[in-house]
Amino acid sequence: MVVLSEYRPRLGGQIRGVLGDHGLAHQAATPTPAGSNGLLIASRPPLSVRADGPTEHPAARRPCWRDRWLEVRLPGLTLAGVHVPDDGRPTDRAAYWQSLLAFARARRDEAALLIGDFNTGRHRADEEGATFSCTAQLGALWTLGYRDAWRELNPDARESTWVSPVGGGFRIDAAHLSAPLLPRLRGARHSDRERLGGVSDHSAVLVDLA
Helix, strand or coil: CEEEEEECCCCCHHHHHHHHHCCCCEEEECCCCCCCCEEEEEECCCCEECCCCCCCCHHHHCHHHHCCEEEEEECCEEEEEEECCCCCCHHHHHHHHHHHHHHHHHHCCCCEEEEEECCCCCCCCCCCCCCCCCHHHHHHHHHCCCEEHHHHHCCCCCCCCEECCCCCEECCEEEEECCCCHHHEEEEEEECHHHHCCCCCECEEEEEEC
């Protein structure tokens, strides 16, 4: 499976075609307007979009949620592509996290994977200093039983998935596994080749599951 964030429908047709040529023919995308960023999930196994999650939080109906969250069901797995708004949009950011945690709570007893750009991390572990916001929400995800796949396998390591143009590296891209899915974790690593080669400004997060 492949999850792409900041996917644009107008320019993404070729990407979808190439993924299909490589066997990732089952695809779903957010209903994003042309010229805006959304999410794309491509899979070898058949998938279906899940639309049965909690909707009690108003953020679930906001455009920031619609274009930044895509949840699909596959055999033995629920997968959600995540793109949390950054600090430049504090209202959307707070509302998004509120809804994200509601969805995570609803899926905590399933084999569920949340993967993408969370735009936050742990102070002095995923960044040099303590500039991240929404670390409490990240902690709430932990209390719901979710675990950061890469951190589980690399408890004391430090790597960056995004480097600021003004300096400093940050690990803001991650995959969080629910407790029922965690025993199936076999590997997690970052691929910097795409970022260093200019294909993306983020490193890829690669996760292997049994």
